[in-house]
Amino acid sequence: xxxxxxxxxxxxxxxxxxxxxxxxxxxxxxxxxxxxxxxxxxxxxxxxxxxxxxxxxxxxxxxxxxxxxxxxxxxxxxxxxxxxxxxxxxxxxxxxxxxxxxxxxxxxxxxxxxxxxxxxxxxxxxxxxxxxxxxxxxxxxxxxxxxxxxxxxxxxxxxxxxxxxxxxxxxxxxxxxxxxxxxxxxxxxxxxxxxxxxxxxxxxxxxxxxxxxxxxxxxxxxxxxxxxxxxxxxxxxxxxxxxxxxxxxxxxxxxxxxxxxxxxxxxxxxxxxxxxxxxxxxxxxxxxxxxxxxxxxxxxxxxxxxxxxxxxxxxxx
Numbered sequence: 001x002x003x004x005x006x007x008x009x010x011x012x013x014x015x016x017x018x019x020x021x022x023x024x025x026x027x028x029x030x031x032x033x034x035x036x037x038x039x040x041x042x043x044x045x046x047x048x049x050x051x052x053x054x055x056x057x058x059x060x061x062x063x064x065x066x067x068x069x070x071x072x073x074x075x076x077x078x079x080x081x082x083x084x085x086x087x088x089x090x091x092x093x094x095x096x097x098x099x100x101x102x103x104x105x106x107x108x109x110x111x112x113x114x115x116x117x118x119x120x121x122x123x124x125x126x127x128x129x130x131x132x133x134x135x136x137x138x139x140x141x142x143x144x145x146x147x148x149x150x151x152x153x154x155x156x157x158x159x160x161x162x163x164x165x166x167x168x169x170x171x172x173x174x175x176x177x178x179x180x181x182x183x184x185x186x187x188x189x190x191x192x193x194x195x196x197x198x199x200x201x202x203x204x205x206x207x208x209x210x211x212x213x214x215x216x217x218x219x220x221x222x223x224x225x226x227x228x229x230x231x232x233x234x235x236x237x238x239x240x241x242x243x244x245x246x247x248x249x250x251x252x253x254x255x256x257x258x259x260x261x262x263x264x265x266x267x268x269x270x271x272x273x274x275x276x277x278x279x280x281x282x283x284x285x286x287x288x289x290x291x292x293x294x295x296x297x298x299x300x301x302x303x304x305x306x307x308x309x310x311x312x313x314x315x316x317x
Contacts, residue, residue: 025197025205026197026198026199026201026202026205027192027193027194027197027198027202027205028202028205028206028208028209029182029193029198029202029206030191030206031132031206031210033182033185033187033191033193034054034055034058034132034206035131035132036185037051037054037178037181038051038052038054038055038131038132038137039051039130039131040181043162045159045160045161045162046159046161046167046169046173047177048159049141049144049157049159049169050169050173050174050177052137052140052141052144053067053068053137053141053156053157053169054067054174054178054203055131055132055134055137056134056137056138056141057203058203058206058207059124059134059137059207060108060122060124060134060207060224061203061204061207061208061211061224061225061226062079062203062204063076063113063114063201063204064171064174064200064201064203065078065171066078066079066110067079067156067157067169068157068169068170068171068174068200069155069157069168069169069170069171070170070171071171074114075112075113075114075116076112076113076114077110077111077112077113078155078156078157079108079109079110079111079155079156080109080111080152080153080154080155080156081095081142081145081150081151081152081153081154081155081156082095082109082152082153083108083109083110083111084106084107084108084109084138084141084142084156085106085107085108085109086100086103086105086106086107086135086138086139086142087103087104087105087106087107087123088102088103088104089104095142095146095152096146100135100138100139100142100143101135101136101139101140102135103126103135103139104125104126104135105123105124105125105126105135106123106124106126106134106135106138106139107121107122107123108121108122108123108124108138109121110122110226113226115226115227115228117226117228120226122224122226141156144159144160145158147160148160148166157169157170171200174200175198175199175200178198178202179195179196179198180195182195182198183195204225207225208221208225208232208233211224211225218230218232218233
């Protein structure tokens with residue numbers, strides 16, 4: 001016995017793998033689409049709670065069962081109220097502090113995960129954006145739970161409906177709301193989004209894509225998203241419009257596309273300005289080079305050491 005798998009058994013397992021249907025990937029969403037989903041004006045208490053949980057989960061690349069109520073037993077444990085920690089000036093704020101939404105960063109305690117990692121903590125800093133801010137989203141969740149009131153070890157998916165009844169944000173509610181939003185999105189076709197390909201793994205996929213598009217290295221993505229391997233690459237869809245747009249611009253030497261799709265117009269204007277500026281600089285350099293070339297040719301032509309000699313200067317731009 002050499003400890004290796006039997007050759008026949010290896011072929012048999014490989015045959016089973018070949019017969020398995022291809023893994024169905026769920027589409028990821030550009031950050032601008034997530035922003036619009038989470039900033040919708042609504043009177044629905046469920047929708048308001050879902051927007052906060054979804055945005056909060058996005059910044060930590062959470063699995064659905066980490067911020068929603070799901071069916072069946074899972075090894076991964078949902079985030080609890082006492083698992084959200086606010087930090088300001090390097091000091092932990094009490095969860096009842098009135099200024100938690102002004103914290104510099106928010107930390108999240110991941111109690112247990114399907115990859116067997118336990119008691120992991122990840123941080124996210126506040127941003128200067130009105131909607132896309134993990135601190136504001138986390139503060140909204142904590143204040144919502146405190147108003148129920150929830151216990152410190154309660155999960156983060158309860159909310160009160162308009163009648164004051166305590167409900168739960170479920171994976172079904174999240175899926176229906178997200179697919180309905182994508183169905184009615186005017187840019188759906190141009191972005192290549194299909195509602196049926198949007199699922200509860202879309203959030204984690206979108207987080208991985210957003211980090212990758214913004215030049216985060218693989219080790220940092222793995223660390224922040226709590227992946228133990230490069231499996232996060234399975235979440236990234238090369239056919240995503242944003243990804244293809246960025247790659248084509250990189251191939252022609254343009255800067256990377258901005259993080260939020262709401263900044264695309266600004267990016268395009270800046271890109272055109274840079275192109276015009278570069279063209280002007282190239283024209284100036286060409287003029288200077290031609291002038292220098294003419295001077296060199298004149299010097300060589302009148303030099304006594306250059307009589308009878310032929311000098312050819314060639315430039316390639």
